[in-house]
Amino acid sequence: MRGKFITIEGTEGVGKTTNIQFIQNWLESKQLAYLCTREPGGTPLAEQIRELLLAPREELVCDTAELLLMFAGRAQHLNQVIEPALTEGAWVLCDRFTDATYAYQGAGRGMGTSLIAELELIVQGSLRPDLTLILDIPVELGLKRASERSDPDRFEQEKTEFFDLVRNGYLDIARKHPDRCVVIDASQPLELVQRELTIALEAFWYSSEESG
Numbered sequence: 744m745r746g747k748f749i750t751i752e753g754t755e756g757v758g759k760t761t762n763i764q765f766i767q768n769w770l771e772s773k774q775l776a777y778l779c780t781r782e783p784g785g786t787p788l789a790e791q792i793r794e795l796l797l798a799p800r801e802e803l804v805c806d807t808a809e810l811l812l813m814f815a816g817r818a819q820h821l822n823q824v825i826e827p828a829l830t831e832g833a834w835v836l837c838d839r840f841t842d843a844t845y846a847y848q849g850a851g852r853g854m855g856t857s858l859i860a861e862l863e864l865i866v867q868g869s870l871r872p873d874l875t876l877i878l879d880i881p882v883e884l885g886l887k888r889a890s891e892r893s894d895p896d897r898f899e900q901e902k903t904e905f906f907d908l909v910r911n912g913y914l915d916i917a918r919k920h921p922d923r924c925v926v927i928d929a930s931q932p933l934e935l936v937q938r939e940l941t942i943a944l945e946a947f948w949y950s951s952e953e954s955g
């Protein structure tokens with residue numbers, strides 16, 4: 744049976760890393776074969792594209808170049824890693840996917856949705872995540888947390904207004920796709936965030952057991 748495709752999303756400093764570890768523990772508790780990966784990245788080539796995308800640089804990166812690099816990495820990642828794993832029956836947990844493109848390039852950069860939707864169709868065909876967990880946090884709080892972590896990458900150097908647009912972009916996606924998206928308030932204490940994650944994962948797991 745084909746595996747399930749779970750993505751985790753959110754603006755900077757929402758706590759993806761800690762919660763991804765938590766989700767991996769949950770997958771293990773269910774004895775599910777799974778693979779944990781990330782975007783941009785996930786293959787040697789796509790990781791090189793990630794470095795190109797995240798490196799702060801003097802040169803202004805034009806929006807179309809940024810968008811195409813995101814999808815170039817995604818095409819490689821899907822072809823080499825995600826599709827083969829799902830076909831073999833493994834679950835795939837991916838740190839960001841195309842919803843990040845709608846949120847960051849579509850909403851944040853103001854590119855809109857139509858070009859992204861065209862590229863999504865070319866690169867992914869009908870493949871979409873089965874479950875998307877969106878960690879939501881007030882932008883200022885997230886940026887404060889992220890700034891305590893490391894030197895800012897090219898995205899983290901953006902202004903608060905950019906991340907307000909990105910956050911709204913994610914909330915719009917959740918409204919448009921309530922069937923697969925669950926928004927979790929990541930400003931709560933970690934224990935409560937993880938309780939909500941467990942509820943979402945268990946509900947998804949039971950429904951996939953029933954339908955499968």
Ligand code: TMP
Binds near residue numbers: 781838840841844899
């Ligand atoms: P992160 O993995 O540390 O969150 O960094 C990845 C950065 O790339 C993050 O700032 C969001 C950005 N990004 C996009 O702008 N578009 C995309 O499609 C993806 C996958 C990530």
